[in-house]
Amino acid sequence: MKKENFYPKWIETPPPSNSYRAIFKWGAPDKFKHPNKRLYALMKKTFNLTDEYFSKPLSTGFETFDVEVPVKLKKEQIDFFKNLVGNENVKLDTFTRTAVSYGKTMIDLFRLREKIIENIPDIVVYPRDEEDIVKIVQYCYQQKIPLYVYGGGSSVTRGTEAVKGGVTLDMRVHMNKVIRLNEINHTVTVQAGISGPQLEHALNNAPKLFNAKRAYTCGHFPQSFEYSVVGGWVVTRGAGQNSTYYGKIEDLVICQTYVTPKGIIKTPELPAMAVGPDIDQIMMGSEGTFGILTEVTLKIFHHQPENTKRFSYIFKSWEDAQNATREIMQGQFGFPSVFRLSDPEETEVAMKLYGIEGTIFEKLLSLKGFKRGQQCLLLGTCDGDKSFTSLVKRKIHSICKKYKAFYTTGFVTKAWEHGRFTDPYMREDLMDYGIVIDTLECGVNWETLPKVHSEVRKFAKSRPQTICMTHCSHFYPQGANLYFIFIGKMDMQEYIKYQKGILEAIFKSGASMSHHHGIGKMTAPWLQPSIGKENYEIFKVLKNHFDPENLLNPGGTMGFDGTIDKRSDI
Numbered sequence: 001m002k003k004e005n006f007y008p009k010w011i012e013t014p015p016p017s018n019s020y021r022a023i024f025k026w027g028a029p030d031k032f033k034h035p036n037k038r039l040y041a042l043m044k045k046t047f048n049l050t051d052e053y054f055s056k057p058l059s060t061g062f063e064t065f066d067v068e069v070p071v072k073l074k075k076e077q078i079d080f081f082k083n084l085v086g087n088e089n090v091k092l093d094t095f096t097r098t099a100v101s102y103g104k105t106m107i108d109l110f111r112l113r114e115k116i117i118e119n120i121p122d123i124v125v126y127p128r129d130e131e132d133i134v135k136i137v138q139y140c141y142q143q144k145i146p147l148y149v150y151g152g153g154s155s156v157t158r159g160t161e162a163v164k165g166g167v168t169l170d171m172r173v174h175m176n177k178v179i180r181l182n183e184i185n186h187t188v189t190v191q192a193g194i195s196g197p198q199l200e201h202a203l204n205n206a207p208k209l210f211n212a213k214r215a216y217t218c219g220h221f222p223q224s225f226e227y228s229v230v231g232g233w234v235v236t237r238g239a240g241q242n243s244t245y246y247g248k249i250e251d252l253v254i255c256q257t258y259v260t261p262k263g264i265i266k267t268p269e270l271p272a273m274a275v276g277p278d279i280d281q282i283m284m285g286s287e288g289t290f291g292i293l294t295e296v297t298l299k300i301f302h303h304q305p306e307n308t309k310r311f312s313y314i315f316k317s318w319e320d321a322q323n324a325t326r327e328i329m330q331g332q333f334g335f336p337s338v339f340r341l342s343d344p345e346e347t348e349v350a351m352k353l354y355g356i357e358g359t360i361f362e363k364l365l366s367l368k369g370f371k372r373g374q375q376c377l378l379l380g381t382c383d384g385d386k387s388f389t390s391l392v393k394r395k396i397h398s399i400c401k402k403y404k405a406f407y408t409t410g411f412v413t414k415a416w417e418h419g420r421f422t423d424p425y426m427r428e429d430l431m432d433y434g435i436v437i438d439t440l441e442c443g444v445n446w447e448t449l450p451k452v453h454s455e456v457r458k459f460a461k462s463r464p465q466t467i468c469m470t471h472c473s474h475f476y477p478q479g480a481n482l483y484f485i486f487i488g489k490m491d492m493q494e495y496i497k498y499q500k501g502i503l504e505a506i507f508k509s510g511a512s513m514s515h516h517h518g519i520g521k522m523t524a525p526w527l528q529p530s531i532g533k534e535n536y537e538i539f540k541v542l543k544n545h546f547d548p549e550n551l552l553n554p555g556g557t558m559g560f561d562g563t564i565d566k567r568s569d570i
Helices: 020-024 037-047 075-085 094-099 106-113 130-143 196-204 206-210 230-235 279-283 318-329 344-353 360-367 386-402 411-418 423-431 449-460 492-509 524-531 533-546
Strands: 123-125 147-150 167-170 178-182 187-191 253-260 263-266 292-299 309-315 339-342 376-382 435-445 466-472 479-489
Touching: 020 094, 020 106, 037 344, 037 466, 037 479, 075 123, 075 130, 094 123, 106 423, 106 492, 130 147, 130 167, 130 253, 130 292, 147 292, 178 196, 178 206, 187 196, 196 206, 230 292, 253 279, 309 318, 309 386, 309 411, 318 339, 318 376, 318 386, 318 449, 339 344, 344 376, 344 411, 344 466, 376 386, 376 411, 423 435, 435 449, 435 492, 449 466, 449 479, 449 492, 479 492, 492 524, 524 533
Parallel strands: 123 167, 147 167
Antiparallel strands: 178 187, 187 292, 253 263, 253 292, 309 376, 339 376, 339 466, 435 479, 466 479
């Protein structure tokens, strides 16, 4: 196909509600985001593909979902749930059961496209309140029924997969309310199933909804913000894109309530204590294996978008960029909010995505001796009080100029903001043509950052015709995260082998196995060797205390069920 300016006809038809694509599609059924022409050209060149290859999708997932998986629960068990919550809050159809078990892990998407349906619950229940959950946990323990929890479904670690069947509680339907807003304490208490947009809408409109004196924000904006829930953020120790200023979710939690087989665990609403190990920190990150989170109290902040200051810079080298960002984080003048540093390969792609390539910026960079393939993009924002944001931006500017960075204004950051929550929509476009885009991430300190970056990329680039972009998006005075995004043309078995290799490279380089995605069942085989046998024994003791029958999220989450010795099987 030799047509000039050819561009694929990406799918823009909402998937039929009873199709495989309706399950694996990201986000809203009628919303799409496609690779722009520059990214399309890069993929063609990298993967040695032609326009002809993109003339027709390899698969779409529009086929009708017609699988029937028998329910293994007894009739009297099903009747218990129906009598407790009502028929309308119990689902037995295979489509619904599959939808709450498959998350957004690439293995999930591959399996759905290949019509592999496995590891689903027997029944989906929509609990109406905490009392329902208490009775469900008690009954499941009496009947030895496995129990899973589903929130927004954005897990990328196989976190919601119902390996042992049983019951999945879908928290979104009813458990999605703001319980109270406390302006005196600057806190908000919410149910675990409330989504990011629901929470922010309530806080931003607090004067109208709660007769508050002013508007607020939680400051937690993960890329999955639109389709994830507070409970999922907490139990996986998630991070939002503004975490450098507001903190990760464990920095935002004040207190929580969990329903466990041992009873209700409720922590006090206090800003700090010295009464032994922190129960909040013990429960956060447990991913439904210790108990079911029902409500949580979070810190809130003044909502002042009018004070946001945006900036972006391009450095001549990765080393200069690291030194500058470290100096900024250790400067003790305050932290930026969004703070995102791209390595040279990601910067190349970012210049295509964010409108730098082909502009006056690119020409000026060339004239000043900046070289493609070496330069690094830093973008970000400052949030808070007006005088504070002005100070932080001024200090950042001073340090970046010290390292001879080129200021590209707030234009680039605005372009990034435009797609900050919508980039995942491109995954369906790429997978339609056999191209995978996925991520893995880890935590590092400043001293080990160069080594981890180098070693993981060495493996990632050992596969020919593979793009591997890397950025730091969560910063601390003591270090940062490294977030690897890889794009390649591969089938499911190639992907599994490649993903395992990247996880091994992260492990062997000494980084944490996750910075904010959690562990789930996918990364679990690396958990014990990563944190150490003695440390992992603490997790096992806690699991045995809260859930001695192993009925809460069984099947490998957090490395339980003996999966810790099976790093070759993911």
